[in-house]
Amino acid sequence: MTHNTPEPGAILRAVSAGYARHTVLHEVTAEIPGGAVTAVVGANGSGKSTVLGVLAGIVRPAEGAVRLPRDTRPALVVQQNAVPALLPITVRETVTMGRWAIRGPWRRLRGHDRQVIESCLARLGISDLADHRLSELSGGQRQRALLAQALAQQTSLLLLDEPTASLDAPTRESISRAIDHARKAGTTVVHATHDLDEALSADHCLLLRHGRILSQGPPRNVLTAETLRRAWGAPVLP
Numbered sequence: 001m002t003h004n005t006p007e008p009g010a011i012l013r014a015v016s017a018g019y020a021r022h023t024v025l026h027e028v029t030a031e032i033p034g035g036a037v038t039a040v041v042g043a044n045g046s047g048k049s050t051v052l053g054v055l056a057g058i059v060r061p062a063e064g065a066v067r068l069p070r071d072t073r074p075a076l077v078v079q080q081n082a083v084p085a086l087l088p089i090t091v092r093e094t095v096t097m098g099r100w101a102i103r104g105p106w107r108r109l110r111g112h113d114r115q116v117i118e119s120c121l122a123r124l125g126i127s128d129l130a131d132h133r134l135s136e137l138s139g140g141q142r143q144r145a146l147l148a149q150a151l152a153q154q155t156s157l158l159l160l161d162e163p164t165a166s167l168d169a170p171t172r173e174s175i176s177r178a179i180d181h182a183r184k185a186g187t188t189v190v191h192a193t194h195d196l197d198e199a200l201s202a203d204h205c206l207l208l209r210h211g212r213i214l215s216q217g218p219p220r221n222v223l224t225a226e227t228l229r230r231a232w233g234a235p236v237l238p
């Protein structure tokens with residue numbers, strides 16, 4: 001008998017992690033489905049970005065383990081307002097830096113690299129902004145440039161921290177289309193979001209509360225009135 005279950009995109013096993021002496025995630029165990037979109041949902045400070053940091057290898061677990069498929073080089077897209085707006089580089093240079101993950105920094109790019117860069121610019125609708133500096137862009141345009149940079153890495157694990165927060169409808173739409181395109185190409189996408197409609201349109205959902213998994217599974221099963229009330233309810237008194 002053959003099994004067609006896809007390989008998981010990532011596995012967290014009893015991961016506890018945080019910053020200095022502040023433990024944020026407590027024994028988080030989760031399986032992120034491969035080639036699918038997972039939404040990470042929870043109140044402010046519940047640990048969504050920290051989950052992405054752990055998956056990206058930026059935040060090291062104090063306990064537990066993270067398993068990624070062999071040769072996975074995750075690409076993490078932070079919110080555009082976390083990136084210095086005055087970086088003196090153009091949009092094309094920003095996206096080109098995504099290829100360094102493959103070629104090595106400052107290496108000479110090949111024709112194929114240039115094709116990937118141009119197609120990522122086009123996919124996010126920012127080809128006409130390619131020669132503009134990041135500092136000249138609006139927040140939404142900058143967010144698209146950062147996503148295009150991540151797509152240029154042609155990663156199998158794309159991690160997005162609130163990619164559509166505070167963006168207008170057309171920009172959200174272009175980012176959603178790019179995420180959908182990545183999923184169709186077999187990329188595992190994990191995104192933190194406060195937007196419940198966005199979370200409901202994902203394939204899988206992790207709901208966090210105070211750094212612990214409150215529920216995980218198909219979004220409609222996870223995001224019920226009861227779990228949402230518990231996730232956003234008053235903190236539990238000691």
Ligand SMILES: Nc1ncnc2c1ncn2[C@@H]1O[C@H](COP(=O)(O)OP(=O)(O)OP(=O)(O)O)[C@@H](O)[C@H]1O
Nearest residue numbers: 019022024042043044045046047048049050051192
């Ligand atoms: N670099 C850091 N150094 C120290 N503490 C941090 C750092 N980043 C986050 N924290 C703390 O970790 C906790 C969880 O933060 P995290 O950003 O993971 O939550 P979040 O669910 O993504 O929040 P939000 O919805 O507000 O973006 C918070 O108490 C936060 O103050």
